[in-house]
Amino acid sequence: MEEPPQTWFEACARTLTDPQNQRVWSIIVSLFGDLAQKPGDRLSGSALSRIIMPMGIKPEAIRVALHRLRKDGWIDSARTGRASAHYLTEFGRARSAEVTPRIYTRVPDTPADWHLLIAEDGSGQSALDEMLLTADYFSLARNAALGAGPAPEASEELMSFDVRARAVPDWVRARACPEDLAESCHSLLDALERAAALLPAEGGITPLQTATLRMLIVHRWRRVVLRMPDLPTAFFPPDWPGPDCRAAVFHLLDRLPRPALSDLDAD
Template sequence: MTDKQPSWFSTAVTALADPQNQRVWSIIVSLFGDLAQRDGDQINGSTLTRIITPMGIKPEAIRVALHRLRKDGWIDSTRSGRASVHFLTQMGRSQSAAVTPRIYAASTVPLVDWHILIAGDGQTSALDALAQQPNYVGVNRSTILGHGSLPRDHHDLLVVKDPDLSVPNWLCEHLFPEDLKLTCARLDSTLAGLKLPNALLAEANAVDWAQIATLRTMIVHRWRRVVLRHPDLPSRFHPDDWVGESCRHRVAALLHNLPRPHLNQAGELLAPPLP
């Protein structure tokens, strides 16, 4: 393992840099969600710094972000000898686990078990809480679309189950606005042009696993900012110029070629165990 940054790594980091403002706390959430989501997983301060600073983020900014995440109940920290170690709280693990299926899913949800819920005049508050759930999406103030089991309290709503859906263009554009399509297209183009050495993992002992973790974090973070901004809907709802599925496949392929490092009890990165 080495601290030297090869040219391919520097080029990849530059390409993957978020074109929007880098919120360090959000990057750390992406990092822990990818590398340290299980109960007992922890990352020590030195390792965390080695993963994040190649992104152009200073150690001072990392400390400020960790303070915010501790205050918000996402992350906790403790001492292990002379080192600080950081780990997701129960709430942080729960929140990460809730979005993990959407981030790493190989495809969109199938077109089954769909229903439409319509509220009457003055009763739209019944839809507000449902619209925040990941399996629902608002169509307008009085109508939401969802899949899975019907909500327990649906008796005051008009329910249309397993509809023969006709999806108009205006609904596709409403669900996938222009700025989201542009963000996704930029990421898809970036990932398509990303060049990693063919023999990157040929010698596992020579791999700098912090560099692998850096690239994984940047890929997951950029994709997370796309996939969690739109509802999880079948392809019938996608606009013609939506490249989200292409982007999803590129993310999956890159993460496969950059296997998730293993964390030891000291919060250090090691090669993943052999299958």
């Protein structure tokens, strides 16, 4: 049994914590992406711990995650006496920058032009699978993938069409928005609304509390938005919670302006 939360902050943090398995290294990636993505941005070891620990994550788990992120080339650390500072490597910043537009856009820019690639039944599959790995495609069927913009000059093996969607049947909508994604989206929307009701006025929130709550929101939203295909509205079920969820994310982030890094070691 969890103890009942004592403060608005504990209640808020608990509400916003992703009910799915939390991977600490992935949370740290979300945190750096949100607060310390620019060259020269650093987070002290103590600030990092104080931001993350309210999620119920132990210092040992943070150390292990940092070790893994260093090993994978995402993060580097510097030590001055007993104090440590962590920062994204160039590689880490590049990976972070890749997804930042999709995570932080308030009005997703759905392309007007689309193209469809079709692979030959059987042996042709692998040419399409390669495209799916290296670019953003929506897999419409085993042998068909929808991509934004005009068809690439690319492959000799794939049939390509410039397309405009006419009729979108339910099975395509279910493929664009699998049930578990819709559930994650609904549950995040619900958490955001409950957190918004708990949040005090701006003056009553410390920079560290702000950092923690932003990290929780961004991390959970990241796990939803990066799975949402940027498809025209017709591809989504009528009750699709995506746009409401996106609006609630930015409504709450706007009430939690990004703190200065220097303020995170001050209190």
